[in-house]
Amino acid sequence: MQRRHDLDWVRVCAFALLVLYHVGMYYVTWDWHVKSPAASDALEPFMLLSSPWRLSLLFLVSGTATAFLLGKAQRSAEAAGNRARFLGGRSWRLLLPLIFGMLVIVPPQAYYEVVEQLPGGYHDGYLAFYARYLTAYDGFCDADGCLDVPTWNHLWFVAYLWVYTVLVWLLWRLAPRALDAAGGLLARAMSGLGVLVWPVLFLGVARVLLVGRFEQTHALVDDWYNHAQYFGVFLFGFLIARADGVWQAIERLRWPALVAWLASWAALIAYFTRFADADPPEALRMAMRLGWALNQWCAIVAVLGFAHHWRPGDSRVLRYLVAAVFPVYILHQTVIVVVAHHLKPLAIPPLVEGPLLVAITFAACFGGYEVIRRVRWLRPLFGLRTTGYPTPDAPALASEPR
Template structure:
């Protein structure tokens, strides 16, 4: 049964984080062979490959932000809001900066979208740094920091003015309300905001994504300790599983049978509602079954969870570079899909392990230096 572990780590959430970030490697690799253009795109495409995105993209990032809200609010047991904001800023800022400056540029440089392919990499990087910085997949870190800041401002106000808001929200998410209210909300956003704003992944213009992801983050922060919600999620697990399976089947059928350009506006609206249904029911299903199947400590999950941010930062650039070299060798076809996934996973593991070793070596040195500075700064004792 899904439980709220108030005095210990939520191992189910660790497992879900690893699962979500792990599927990103498969998802981004599939974009090389999908119908839409990407950084590196194979001429050998497959409609079946596009079903990977159809079946994983609607729920993955929403679930990650929901989990981030859960984890952030759970830290209140040991830290103040200001401390949480400071710690999370430290955790997110350095990877974000390094990612934007060092990890993103190679993707652009080897892609057909490089505006100056005649430049050396150093000349390209200098131009990129001066005038063309891009977030790319680092958008997740930037958005997460923004939502943590919003939460840090909103949480004290909510606790002061609406102390029962969490319990009220959980009370409404019972029975049919567990499905109808969130699906109606997500459908409204998908039908009203998405046609105008789309998903830009540009932090200043991505109004639809902010509406979805910030809502998910805040919902997670409110529901983390609401036992009635978690009992309801567990109790409705088979309904959520069936709903997810049926809505995904409907989406897949529409995608395969009717080309997007031939869909009427009414059918597009229906598809968006079905997508929102799949989005929320898949999230509920994963939360419920993770609570049952991954509620105990697992050494592999624990190890991967400690390195998962490194995997996230590195993986997309590795995929693009691997696909680029396959293309240069004339081997970028559908049969290279699995090899690219395996190469990416291997390099992510390698980078994560090396990073962990370096960090374990440097941390005692940094602490020793800091301790020495504090001792030097202590005023001398007065003579007796």
């Protein structure tokens, strides 16, 4: 198979949007690690443009990439006359950066969260904090509860991605015929309007039944609503990876999906504004949970449909960005937290400080990537191969260009 450059671009743009979103979290009223003194609800409607679907899109593209990776591993094993060694390689590429990130990259986020949010502040310095961080200290508490350390913060995505990869690998090893049958059934059901209808129903039912019962914790063991939606779209991406009819249907329905996405976004804004200080009727609450699912899936179809329609080709810029995505992702939230905290005493107006924070974050992360890719022992700590490059049929989520 040829490389899916459209999915490469989708992944690159989705992670760039993630950086912008996390900068925005500093300026809105929603809970986050550090907060701007000027935080308000002004940006929240724009944050809602992507918050229902951004991570679901990444998990779907990851599922598609996993299908390509698994197929590539199987073909290589058949050519060499041995068994496919897929899970070990994926575990190395995901778990090593996760562990390194929890020990080195993430602790500054937790430190500045404690400095800013602990009653009375925290004055013992970073080294004293880090010693407590490593020993799972449970005394960093405020009125909302205690901070769990060590933590993976934004790297929860990597942990979940590894777990979902293991689950799909087990299905592939233990029930390959059932997996193929499910893929065929899905391809037939989603070759037309079903590509909009069935996923919206699935995501809507999951939200109606689970979101009120299970808090979204990103803690893996108790995050059942997130598992339902994220593993659901991951498995969907895996099953439709080679289903050309589904991708053609996504392309055909890109305009209706775009209209439905924007209309449902406007409805969500109106709903949250109207009931900001009051409880909505229960029937309306359930209806808006379905509206959230409509927004979530139609945005994904619109993004994938336009990317598939435009079919962007290969380029040196794309190859560079594809390689940089994982290191930049690992670094970005720590850069945002640290820089935002140290910009705060300057009292820069938010309209100036926000773009400055975005520019510093991207510059620092890509500067870090330039160092990482040149240092052999650093590369695997950020998900890059020590040597070598993927072959031309590598999947859309390969960490490096061919």
